[in-house]
Amino acid sequence: MTSTKKTFTYEYPRPAVTVDCVIFGFGNGELKVLLTKRGIEPFLGQWAFPGGFILEQETADECARRKLAEEAGLEDIYLEQLYTFSDVDRDPRFRVISIAYYALVKSTDYLIEAGLDIEEVKWFSLGEATALAFDHDQILSVAIERLKGKIRYQPVGFELLPEQFKLPELHKLYETILHRAIDRGNFRKKILSMGLLVDHSEKQPDRHSRAAKIYSFDRDKYESLKESGFYFEL
Amino acid sequence: MTSTKKTFTYEYPRPAVTVDCVIFGFGNGELKVLLTKRGIEPFLGQWAFPGGFILEQETADECARRKLAEEAGLEDIYLEQLYTFSDVDRDPRFRVISIAYYALVKSTDYLIEAGLDIEEVKWFSLGEATALAFDHDQILSVAIERLKGKIRYQPVGFELLPEQFKLPELHKLYETILHRAIDRGNFRKKILSMGLLVDHSEKQPDRHSRAAKIYSFDRDKYESLKESGFYFEL
DNA sequence: CCAAAAGTGTTCACTCTACACCCATGC
DNA sequence: GCATGGGTGTAGAGTGAACACTTTTGG
Structure with missing residues (x-):
């Protein structure tokens, strides 16, 4: 076979890329997630995970940490990439691929302040965290499964308790x-x-x-x- | 706190997004990976994993299956998302985020044909698979670790052997x-x-x-x- | 008969499970 | 005292590790 060498030209459309963070905490004998109430469209007023578009000069990890700080005031916490969600219609505006992370917080008593484009930040028990914006219900269930699996063979439980x-x-x-x-x-x-x-x-x-x-x-x-x-x- | 509601405008740069597939096979008592010799720039002539840009109307999973078929002639094989790599300079041309997958093939005797923009396709033992294009060395080591972990508590070994x-x-x-x-x-x-x-x-x-x-x-x-x-x- | 590889059995130690029990505290 | 929750002990079943042994086959 003779290979067809050609000059590369980039003719593909570029999707937008975001990072979303599922933040778990443990309080009152319950596993909880931190959600933000969206202050902008789409899904204005609905609850969603902290997250946002990735910047040109930051990695996904850096973006996740930035968003945790900006939107939930959280720093220096356990963070790990979860899964990348790429359904074509997961955002009603245009194609958005989301790199999801999950984070573990040592207390649900953190001082939490609503940040940029956010109306409110609140801990939800898992049962209450439904009807979320975008495909965040699906992201949440993947995150829960991951946590369930991980806790059995990695010492991540300690990340959810105080020192x-x-x-x-x-x-x-x-x-x-x-x-x-x-x-x-x-x-x-x-x-x-x-x-x-x-x-x-x-x-x-x-x-x-x-x-x-x-x-x-x-x-x-x-x-x-x-x-x-x-x-x-x- | 009074929230600042504003009309959303999308002012962020869009990175390009690709999918790369680490394909494992087992032959001659050795674990092997399938690599393609690049027929285009960048890294022309170097070995890399099959992969390419994601299209507007396909999910990452679909893209991975398409690329497996196009570049390596593989269909109906075990496939799972591995990790998303987002280092800012991982591609010398421009910002490219890669959603990596790994696949398991039931034999290294598959008929393999070089596809689009590919000069050659070949199985490499792990020791030989070095100095790959882009950050594919790093992707490979993440894939190996994943496989090592997964095989202990999931029946994925059977995907590497004939029926x-x-x-x-x-x-x-x-x-x-x-x-x-x-x-x-x-x-x-x-x-x-x-x-x-x-x-x-x-x-x-x-x-x-x-x-x-x-x-x-x-x-x-x-x-x-x-x-x-x-x-x-x- | 021998070597090589498949397959079986046995032993010992350790670990897991399911409880029962004791201890300290507040009411 | 008694209820509550923290902490310990133990017997029996089950599992894992090491290794020896048997069986089949080709040369």
Whole structure:
């Protein structure tokens, strides 16, 4: 076969490209997502994930972090690319491809301020987060599945709790996200046996029962164990 | 806070968007990737993954399947979105964002024909696939990591073998991809105990030893087990 | 008969599961 | 005391790792 060499000319239409961020938080024993009420068309007044068009000189990761800061006032949080959504009609105006990210926030008590083109920012429990703008319902369900899968074999649960936390909180977090009961004692043994939790035993008085010990996750130790082939699981 | 409502105007530059496909195959006891030799600038003459610009009326998935067919003559194969690469300078011409996919092919013996703007198409073992065009080295390493992770908890290994295969082949495939020795007997017991392999016991003579039984993967049974909470692992 | 590769069996240790039980606290 | 929730212990089932053994086939 003789190849047809020709001078390259760019004759393709360019879609617009946006980044959208699904932000998960954990509060009141529930998994929540942060939504923004749109202050502009299309879908004015409807709830959507923070996001926006990618700039010429920024990567998608940078765009995601910029949007988190601009629209939700969030910085230095866990962030990971989720999936790229490219349905032809996902935006009523013109072709828009969206690179979706998901972020994990250590508390739903963050000071949240509405930013540019945003009327309001609010945490929603998963059940309430429906009828979102664009295809964001679909993006949300992909994000939930990803989180469910990821939490089993990566230590991402800790990203949803404060630096210092109690084991029952972690337990509840896992039960909530995996959506099933997990034996208290066995969970405790499993997670402690990894040796990745540091005990901060200055007990803090609790209200209605025995006070729980306070732990933190030893990220450095995890990283070095991972190097030597360790695999975080359940 | 009073929100600033304004009429939306689209003032952002549009990057070009492409789709690139990492195609894995398994042959000669080795994991391989299919590369195309570029017949156009930039990177003319260098090896790269099949791919190209996304059209106005197609999704990224459709684009990936189209490119697989056009450039490598492949149809009806396992395909999954990998990651979206958005480094600002990944293309020397102008801003190009690439939605990368990875595909699994059931044999490296496919009839492969060079397509549009392609000089040549060839299977490379992983060691040989270096100094690729664009950021394709980086894409490849992300794809390998994904495959390594995925094969442990999803039945994707079968996508790299013919419909009917022998257990030693599957064993070798796992050893190759996970890059470590796996006990023959234990592997066999584990995989057979799931009850997902169908025995096609018409033995076929082999050359130097006892003939291996032939199996196929029962995809339907897997799907129904998965519904009821079954989790494929190792 | 021997080598090579397929396939089976056995053992031991470890881990997971399902509980039951004890402890500290507030009312 | 008792209810509540934190934390520990244990017995039995189940699983995984290591390795030895048997079977079939070609030369």
